[in-house]
Amino acid sequence: MISAVAGTFDVLHDGHVQLIRRAFEVGDSVVVGITSDEMASSTRRDIVPLYLRQKALEQFLSSMGKPWRVAVIDDMYGPADVMDPVDVLVVSEETVENGRKVNEYRRSRGVKPLELSVVPLVMAEDGSKISAGAILEGRYSRDGTSAAKDIAVGSLNHVKVEAVRTVMERIFGNVRITAVDVSSEVPPQPFEEQTRQGAVNRAKNALGGHEMAVGIEAGVFEKEDGLYDFQYCAVLDRDGRLTVGTGSGFMYPPEVAGYVRGGMTVGDAVKKVFGSTDIGKKQGAVGLLSGGLLDRKSLTEQSVTAAMIPRLNDSYVARDRDRFRLRLPYGRIEDKGPR
Incomplete structure (x- = not known):
């Protein structure tokens, strides 16, 4: 029995x-459709890039304990070679009609209709259905509750925002x-020092009435062997x-470095040398140069984690250096030092 479920998965929420858990309950193997950037942008003004959405989705699916595959879809029907063997389609109460349209399409092609497994809507604390859009606006956390650490990010760049979300959820739980x-x-x-100042300025300018604000800035530094x-x-x-x-550093190729020293931004220099565009919103220059071994989100998570270290360990502010508290993720505290 093969089951399927699909969505945009801008932010993977409850x-x-x-929906995904139901698909794994009813299927021996599961196909998960994720909308392409083109399909998603046809109905939304702003979307999290596919590579970020897919990475988060696959990390979750890897814990489910049954075979699965992710298929990028450009319409509600999905690729025929992937969807034709499917037996059950998992839908929400809100998307049942789409499931019926899929079955009409299958019948017109002589393919057996799908059994539709309907999952009730999951509601947020405010009584509305949980929505990725509301989560991206900061109205509530992934589980629909507003009683969560309130954190601003001084950027609209989804790579930075999702990196902050990932790290802060590890530390605080709901955010x-x-x-x-x-x-x-x-x-x-x-x-050089403009980089640190830019990060600080972003945090200051974003704080407003929030509990905490995060500013992230990438910059270039001259070292002995290059930029x-x-x-x-x-x-x-x-x-x-x-x-x-800070996160870990990496060196730019000489040609890119030459253009940057001459006044270009890194993005423009990489585009000129490699023909790559929008690197800051996608995998980043580090993803391009490392062949995908390290992407911009992972690099950003490093810098966010590093900035949070002094907040997780009281030894940074404790006067009694023989005793301090290590603040473990999700608020747990471990005593260190002699008793």
């Missing part, structure tokens, strides 16, 4: 989880993440505490 369009107050291509990229993250809370961290 509603998606219920509400709000993307705020702010100025870094540094040049479009930061050099390197380092990413800074600044975390500012409403009490005024600022902590800063």
Whole structure:
């Protein structure tokens, strides 16, 4: 028995989880359709890029314990070679009609109709159905509750926003993440100390009434053997505490470095040398140069984690150095030092 389920999966939330779990309950193997960027953008003004959505989806599916595959779909019917063998389609109460249309299409092609397995809508705390759009707006967390750590990110870049979400959920559990369009107050291509300052400025300008704000800025640094990229993250809370961290650096090819030294941004220089576009919103220059071994989101997670380290360990502020508390993820605290 093969089951299938599909969605955009902008942010994988509790509603998606219920659909996916039903698919694994009724199927021996599962096909998960994820909408292409083209399909998703036809009905939405702003979407999380496919590579981010698919990466998060596959990480979740890997824990389900049955065979699965992800198929990128450009319409509600999905690729015929993938969907024709499917026996059961899992839908929500809201998408039953789409399931019926899929069956009409299958009948017209002489393919057996699908059994439709209907999953009730999962509701948010405010009484509406859980929606990825509301989560992206920072109205509530993945499970639909507003009682969560309220964190602003000083950027509309989905790579930065989702990196912050990933790290902060590991630390705090439920979080509400709000993307705020702010100025870094540094040049479009930061050099050296402008990078740290840009991250700090983004955090300050995004904080507003939020509990915490995160600013992220990538810049270039001259080293002994070439021009390197380092990413800074600044975390500012409403009490005024600022902590800063960096991710690991990597060196740019000489030709790219030459263009950047001549006044180009990294994005423009990479486009000129490699013909790649929108690297900041996709895998990043590091993804292109590493052949996908490391992408911009993973690199950004490093800098966010580094900036949070002083907040997880009281030894950074404790006067009694023989005793401190290590703040483990989800609020657990472990005592260290002699008793």
